[in-house]
Amino acid sequence: MSEQAEQTSGDHAVVLLSGGLDSMVCAGLAREADRTVHALTVDYGQRHRIEIESARAIAANLAIEDHQVVPLDMRLFGGSALTADIDVPKTGVGDDIPVTYVPARNLLFLSLALSWAEALGARDIYIGVNALDYSGYPDCRPEFIAGFQNLAQIATKAGDQGNQFTIHAPLQDLTKAQIAAEAARLGLDPAMSWSCYDPQPDGSACGECDSCRLRKAGMDEAGVIDTTDYAA
Amino acid sequence: MSEQAEQTSGDHAVVLLSGGLDSMVCAGLAREADRTVHALTVDYGQRHRIEIESARAIAANLAIEDHQVVPLDMRLFGGSALTADIDVPKTGVGDDIPVTYVPARNLLFLSLALSWAEALGARDIYIGVNALDYSGYPDCRPEFIAGFQNLAQIATKAGDQGNQFTIHAPLQDLTKAQIAAEAARLGLDPAMSWSCYDPQPDGSACGECDSCRLRKAGMDEAGVIDTTDYAA
Numbered sequence: 001m002s003e004q005a006e007q008t009s010g011d012h013a014v015v016l017l018s019g020g021l022d023s024m025v026c027a028g029l030a031r032e033a034d035r036t037v038h039a040l041t042v043d044y045g046q047r048h049r050i051e052i053e054s055a056r057a058i059a060a061n062l063a064i065e066d067h068q069v070v071p072l073d074m075r076l077f078g079g080s081a082l083t084a085d086i087d088v089p090k091t092g093v094g095d096d097i098p099v100t101y102v103p104a105r106n107l108l109f110l111s112l113a114l115s116w117a118e119a120l121g122a123r124d125i126y127i128g129v130n131a132l133d134y135s136g137y138p139d140c141r142p143e144f145i146a147g148f149q150n151l152a153q154i155a156t157k158a159g160d161q162g163n164q165f166t167i168h169a170p171l172q173d174l175t176k177a178q179i180a181a182e183a184a185r186l187g188l189d190p191a192m193s194w195s196c197y198d199p200q201p202d203g204s205a206c207g208e209c210d211s212c213r214l215r216k217a218g219m220d221e222a223g224v225i226d227t228t229d230y231a232a
Numbered sequence: 233m234s235e236q237a238e239q240t241s242g243d244h245a246v247v248l249l250s251g252g253l254d255s256m257v258c259a260g261l262a263r264e265a266d267r268t269v270h271a272l273t274v275d276y277g278q279r280h281r282i283e284i285e286s287a288r289a290i291a292a293n294l295a296i297e298d299h300q301v302v303p304l305d306m307r308l309f310g311g312s313a314l315t316a317d318i319d320v321p322k323t324g325v326g327d328d329i330p331v332t333y334v335p336a337r338n339l340l341f342l343s344l345a346l347s348w349a350e351a352l353g354a355r356d357i358y359i360g361v362n363a364l365d366y367s368g369y370p371d372c373r374p375e376f377i378a379g380f381q382n383l384a385q386i387a388t389k390a391g392d393q394g395n396q397f398t399i400h401a402p403l404q405d406l407t408k409a410q411i412a413a414e415a416a417r418l419g420l421d422p423a424m425s426w427s428c429y430d431p432q433p434d435g436s437a438c439g440e441c442d443s444c445r446l447r448k449a450g451m452d453e454a455g456v457i458d459t460t461d462y463a464a
Contacts, residue, residue: 103350118335
């Protein structure tokens, strides 16, 4: 997470690529940093299959050499509006952690990324979390990312042998508008990415869920054109 | 991990059940503590499918109400003699972490257990790691288990809301002989469990890999009869 780690770490990196705007920009930044990118998309049984297709489109656009879509069916566990038949809230971002929270999702995703990184001999992992314009998920916060980086050292053979894993969260302190501006700067079309929690039958984004609201407001503020088809 | 946590935590527990001797005894101890057990077996593409069948037999023997076998194909990542076509060492337990190490396996397994526990509303997780008679895997050590328990608090909505997750590792400080003696005390037949890293074509255990060596020595020392069929 430090500049020093950035400069001394290896060339290969595992990048978590969900198919959303944030992970698209995160992958673009890893590319810009001249990483050889190994993109990891988890097919966790999310209701919105369009996320997986967006991840594939982004990987193709960025000419990512190695993209794995790993099936891990979290529907077995239940408990989230993103994997079970629970209504997605549409009244705006509130103070509480919403029902779209998926139990321990980023911990699982980072653990998968770490396992793959260790097998590859890579020491760098990128994740597109941000803790400003977000839904309040606990596993997006800086203390979680820092805690995971510490645990990676004692959880692995590579860490035990003195290698330093670095978890890069380059969007951590950016607003959604800044992330939208980064997409534009990197030449990445936002319409390649998918943010909506409740895709409509006609293939449009709902425009009213937390994720659509944050995305639309960010694009507006940044003055970035978003050709995404919103139902509302 | 403390007695106090033990007494104040809820009735339901997620127990990692690999099908080996240690996880069998661990599940038996959770049962003895009057837990309602939700057993989790990860089908991670291990070469030895007999482990999964042993887990099913143990779950049935312990009358476990809820047993999930979750597919998660770690062969995608490679890097271990347990998932790839790499020879299993048979010259005895050495000083180095051996090729049977699976990258970040226990971190992944505990993350899955935590996700399921949170969805269930359970606060207790059992894992049968031990750090005395073992292969030197970094993710079996007490500092890893303690680190994971700390991270669980900041990785989850339940933790954020002040609930305490407890990672129970009741075999942590036991020798293999003590674990064998616990199996006998709990009335669990060791032959239900599977330890061997290199099952033979005729269905017998090799008798020479680290896992067989540790198991045989522990049984001998404890004076427990092991009806497992060893090739050597």
